[in-house]
Amino acid sequence: xxKFEHKDLLGMEQLSVEDIELILDTAESxxxxxxxxxxxxxxxxGKSVINFFYEPSTRTRTSFEMAAKRLSAxxxxxxxxxSSMVKGETLVDTARNLQAMNPDLIVLRHSSSGAPHLLARxxxxxxxxxxxGINEHPTQALLDLYTIREKKGKIKGLKVAxxxxxxxxxVARSNIIGLTRMGAEVTVSGPPTMIPVDIETLGVRxxxxxxxxxxxxxxxxxxRMQLERQSKALFPGLREYASxxxxxxxxxxxxxxxxxxxxxxxxxxxxEITSEVADGPYSVxxxxxxxxxxxxxxxxxxxxxxxxx
Amino acid sequence: xxKFEHKDLLGMEQLSVEDIELILDTAESxxxxxxxxxxxxxxxxGKSVINFFYEPSTRTRTSFEMAAKRLSAxxxxxxxxxSSMVKGETLVDTARNLQAMNPDLIVLRHSSSGAPHLLARxxxxxxxxxxxGINEHPTQALLDLYTIREKKGKIKGLKVAxxxxxxxxxVARSNIIGLTRMGAEVTVSGPPTMIPVDIETLGVRxxxxxxxxxxxxxxxxxxRMQLERQSKALFPGLREYASxxxxxxxxxxxxxxxxxxxxxxxxxxxxEITSEVADGPYSVxxxxxxxxxxxxxxxxxxxxxxxxx
Amino acid sequence: xxKFEHKDLLGMEQLSVEDIELILDTAESxxxxxxxxxxxxxxxxGKSVINFFYEPSTRTRTSFEMAAKRLSAxxxxxxxxxSSMVKGETLVDTARNLQAMNPDLIVLRHSSSGAPHLLARxxxxxxxxxxxGINEHPTQALLDLYTIREKKGKIKGLKVAxxxxxxxxxVARSNIIGLTRMGAEVTVSGPPTMIPVDIETLGVRxxxxxxxxxxxxxxxxxxRMQLERQSKALFPGLREYASxxxxxxxxxxxxxxxxxxxxxxxxxxxxEITSEVADGPYSVxxxxxxxxxxxxxxxxxxxxxxxxx
Numbered sequence: 001x002x003k004f005e006h007k008d009l010l011g012m013e014q015l016s017v018e019d020i021e022l023i024l025d026t027a028e029s030x031x032x033x034x035x036x037x038x039x040x041x042x043x044x045x046g047k048s049v050i051n052f053f054y055e056p057s058t059r060t061r062t063s064f065e066m067a068a069k070r071l072s073a074x075x076x077x078x079x080x081x082x083s084s085m086v087k088g089e090t091l092v093d094t095a096r097n098l099q100a101m102n103p104d105l106i107v108l109r110h111s112s113s114g115a116p117h118l119l120a121r122x123x124x125x126x127x128x129x130x131x132x133g134i135n136e137h138p139t140q141a142l143l144d145l146y147t148i149r150e151k152k153g154k155i156k157g158l159k160v161a162x163x164x165x166x167x168x169x170x171v172a173r174s175n176i177i178g179l180t181r182m183g184a185e186v187t188v189s190g191p192p193t194m195i196p197v198d199i200e201t202l203g204v205r206x207x208x209x210x211x212x213x214x215x216x217x218x219x220x221x222x223x224r225m226q227l228e229r230q231s232k233a234l235f236p237g238l239r240e241y242a243s244x245x246x247x248x249x250x251x252x253x254x255x256x257x258x259x260x261x262x263x264x265x266x267x268x269x270x271x272e273i274t275s276e277v278a279d280g281p282y283s284v285x286x287x288x289x290x291x292x293x294x295x296x297x298x299x300x301x302x303x304x305x306x307x308x309x
Numbered sequence: 310x311x312k313f314e315h316k317d318l319l320g321m322e323q324l325s326v327e328d329i330e331l332i333l334d335t336a337e338s339x340x341x342x343x344x345x346x347x348x349x350x351x352x353x354x355g356k357s358v359i360n361f362f363y364e365p366s367t368r369t370r371t372s373f374e375m376a377a378k379r380l381s382a383x384x385x386x387x388x389x390x391x392s393s394m395v396k397g398e399t400l401v402d403t404a405r406n407l408q409a410m411n412p413d414l415i416v417l418r419h420s421s422s423g424a425p426h427l428l429a430r431x432x433x434x435x436x437x438x439x440x441x442g443i444n445e446h447p448t449q450a451l452l453d454l455y456t457i458r459e460k461k462g463k464i465k466g467l468k469v470a471x472x473x474x475x476x477x478x479x480v481a482r483s484n485i486i487g488l489t490r491m492g493a494e495v496t497v498s499g500p501p502t503m504i505p506v507d508i509e510t511l512g513v514r515x516x517x518x519x520x521x522x523x524x525x526x527x528x529x530x531x532x533r534m535q536l537e538r539q540s541k542a543l544f545p546g547l548r549e550y551a552s553x554x555x556x557x558x559x560x561x562x563x564x565x566x567x568x569x570x571x572x573x574x575x576x577x578x579x580x581e582i583t584s585e586v587a588d589g590p591y592s593v594x595x596x597x598x599x600x601x602x603x604x605x606x607x608x609x610x611x612x613x614x615x616x617x618x
Numbered sequence: 619x620x621k622f623e624h625k626d627l628l629g630m631e632q633l634s635v636e637d638i639e640l641i642l643d644t645a646e647s648x649x650x651x652x653x654x655x656x657x658x659x660x661x662x663x664g665k666s667v668i669n670f671f672y673e674p675s676t677r678t679r680t681s682f683e684m685a686a687k688r689l690s691a692x693x694x695x696x697x698x699x700x701s702s703m704v705k706g707e708t709l710v711d712t713a714r715n716l717q718a719m720n721p722d723l724i725v726l727r728h729s730s731s732g733a734p735h736l737l738a739r740x741x742x743x744x745x746x747x748x749x750x751g752i753n754e755h756p757t758q759a760l761l762d763l764y765t766i767r768e769k770k771g772k773i774k775g776l777k778v779a780x781x782x783x784x785x786x787x788x789v790a791r792s793n794i795i796g797l798t799r800m801g802a803e804v805t806v807s808g809p810p811t812m813i814p815v816d817i818e819t820l821g822v823r824x825x826x827x828x829x830x831x832x833x834x835x836x837x838x839x840x841x842r843m844q845l846e847r848q849s850k851a852l853f854p855g856l857r858e859y860a861s862x863x864x865x866x867x868x869x870x871x872x873x874x875x876x877x878x879x880x881x882x883x884x885x886x887x888x889x890e891i892t893s894e895v896a897d898g899p900y901s902v903x904x905x906x907x908x909x910x911x912x913x914x915x916x917x918x919x920x921x922x923x924x925x926x927x
Binding site (some may be wrong): 578 | 666694708719
Binding site for chain 3 (some may be wrong): 045046047048050074076078089090093094096097098099100101102103104
């Protein structure tokens with residue numbers, strides 16, 4: 001019998017190898033619910049989950065909402081635009097108010113790094129970080145780890161390349177922490193302006209040439225070009241980026257024969273990935289989305305449904 | 310025992326007389342649920358319905374949501390503004406992502422004609438067209454047919470006038486297909502610029518003078534002046550339209566004594582209809598809304614709840 | 619056995635002392651549900667509640683949604699932006715359409731005073747006023763009365779000061795009516811431009827000096843400075859207001875030793891209240907929020923769940 005000893009899920013940083021394995025194993029046992037004729041179990045009946053998204057999101061919010069409903073939890077969704085935020089209230093005051101309504105969990109997406117950590121200290125309710133600034137996006141990393149383990153049978157010892165704007169990606173950061181912790185070898189690649197100078201301290205290798213970076217890799221993980229977050233100065237021109245770093249069948253030909261290609265979505269087709277690769281036999285991009293629901297069900301369950309026996 | 314042999318509801322075009330009768334009969338048996346003290350049956354428990362509305366809508370979205378909840382299905386609502394659309398993802402990619410979360414049905418409203426057909430080909434989930442551009446709005450036509458049958462006891466042989474901007478109305482198009490298929494005689498009326506030149510090929514008569522058009526009719530169906538969709542050139546002036554085509558008690562006096570007046574809403578009072586008519590004894594406009602919930606319950610049930618026995 | 623003989627909750631104006639006591643007693647018996655492990659009872663299963671908010675709101679909408687879900691009612695949320703309003707339909711027509719879908723209750727927030735009263739006359743469904751213009755916000759007053767009774771054991775005979783923009787506050791108006799009806803003595807304070815000239819006809823005293831106003835009070839109730847609703851002319855300058863009327867430990871030192879401080883939220887820290895007071899031992903601001911869910915559960919229950927026995 002293993003237990004998940006956390007009130008919150010704030011980042012991969014806080015999770016031990018055992019925690020990660022517990023989440024993935026739990027997700028594995030819950031995944032099949034979404035393929036049933038009746039996609040619902042009463043496990044979290046009477047629990048309240050608040051989805052609080054300060055940044056727009058289709059897939060993550062819908063994924064959390066589906067996960068909660070398939071476990072029979074009640075959900076309330078708030079967005080910044082319809083909220084007290086427009087009336088000038090601070091995040092902490094809004095959160096304390098939500099807390100006063102006795103939710104079991106608050107799922108928070110916020111543009112400020114550290115926002116969920118602040119709430120976790122203030123509130124009795126569990127906080128799930130659904131993406132905070134350029135810091136972490138742990139449920140994305142967990143569903144990526146799940147997908148890798150599902151496709152490869154293991155994570156330890158695998159060679160993974162992550163390509164894109166490493167500096168500004170919370171997905172990259174959470175995956176680097178999770179993958180290295182689970183024993184994978186991580187190589188990052190991207191334009192020099194998009195690779196943090198001290199990135200090697202996280203235990204990864206830097207290879208600027210993407211053709212070189214993907215060589216003999218088991219997994220290629222692409223990042224979304226987040227045009228909305230780039231400062232013009234850092235950005236080397238979309239067409240130039242696409243022609244050099246965009247993953248085409250040509251770029252990936254040095255990878256292992258059974259390589260898998262991942263992308264957190266939404267994709268910019270023709271920028272970081274060609275349609276041939278996105279829709280091709282190596283792509284597991286839609287598996288990631290399917291696994292996202294299972295992983296989020298697992299996290300909801302482990303945080304508020306009791307420990308796994 | 311009759312069966313509904315469709316994965317999707319894309320348009321009236323695809324429905325046979327038997328399909329339409331099956332939907333109306335099913336709606337008839339489900340309508341009473343909404344008048345119960347406990348307005349809920351467990352029929353679709355554990356089914357997931359995604360409402361994806363790219364255009365604003367109160368009545369249609371609420372009607373679908375109510376219909377789903379009264380059958381105990383889980384619903385998730387997405388609008389274009391809070392979605393990946395703002396991040397530049399294509400409709401098909403967004404839809405594939407939603408599919409990967411294993412919904413049973415996606416209800417789509419989209420400004421592009423044919424958008425639901427595109428998704429229906431791509432996705433395993435059933436697609437319900439809740440209005441696509443100027444093409445079709447089949448659930449509106451079905452609730453209109455239901456209302457006519459309920460009030461008149463039959464559809465076959467009835468004389469129906471449809472008045473308004475026939476060219477740009479998906480409601481008109483779906484109703485023309487449905488009414489003619491069910492054996493009604495349809496006359497359309499409106500300014501010459503708002504009647505397609507080849508409309509007679511759909512089996513309808515054109516009578517430009519509205520007074521003439523409504524003569525001896527059993528049903529008068531008005532269309533909403535969709536000011537937001539008119540090009541200035543086509544539009545003959547609101548006041549002029551209202552004075553000539555707006556349905557007043559005076560205009561409708563040549564209709565049958567037991568004529569019914571229908572409108573899909575939202576009404577522009579004083580434009581296509583006077584308040585005297587809208588709120589008068591011939592109006593069945595609010596019955597249409599009530600029947601909309603029953604018809605949508607029937608469609609949800611037939612698409613994902615199994616066949617009717 | 620007492621009964622709640624109202625179809626709607628429009629304002630404190632309509633409620634007798636017995637009505638108010640029945641609501642508070644019912645809330646008291648329902649409050650404990652929100653602290654259970656399974657925060658849900660089947661009382662309102664199969665009931666439909668529509669939350670229709672024309673003005674942004676986090677706390678009130680979330681509170682109503684939580685309250686409905688904890689009683690197992692189905693909820694549908696509409697906001698003005700995603701609605702037929704943008705298509706020019708009148709409020710009454712939109713409401714009649716919603717009525718036609720057979721909801722049990724419509725919770726309405728609207729910028730026009732009297733909007734819920736208009737709907738209550740038109741519709742069969744119960745209407746709950748969740749704030750109408752500068753008229754009333756009865757559920758706020760009821761949760762305030764609940765909180766006072768909970769903390770003080772009674773309401774009758776208590777001395778209450780209300781400080782802020784009395785003229786433009788629906789919270790003030792509802793509380794003045796409720797408090798005086800329940801036998802409390804109410805003093806109002808604020809800049810002369812923010813006190814209606816005929817306010818004494820409501821049975822309250824006016825004391826412009828806030829230090830004087832709070833003297834020997836059992837309860838200090840602050841109002842939110844609603845900057846968005848002030849005309850520039852009335853507003854004496856934020857800094858000036860804060861320094862004179864903002865509640866600091868210094869201002870409140872003449873109050874009773876066991877005074878409680880209330881605020882309907884969202885707070886403007888440093889304007890109408892200092893952080894020291896807001897987070898200090900006299901503050902019951904978060905209790906108000908917790909009690910809000912219980913009071914709204916009580917109102918939903920009394921309006922559509924049958925009488926209390």
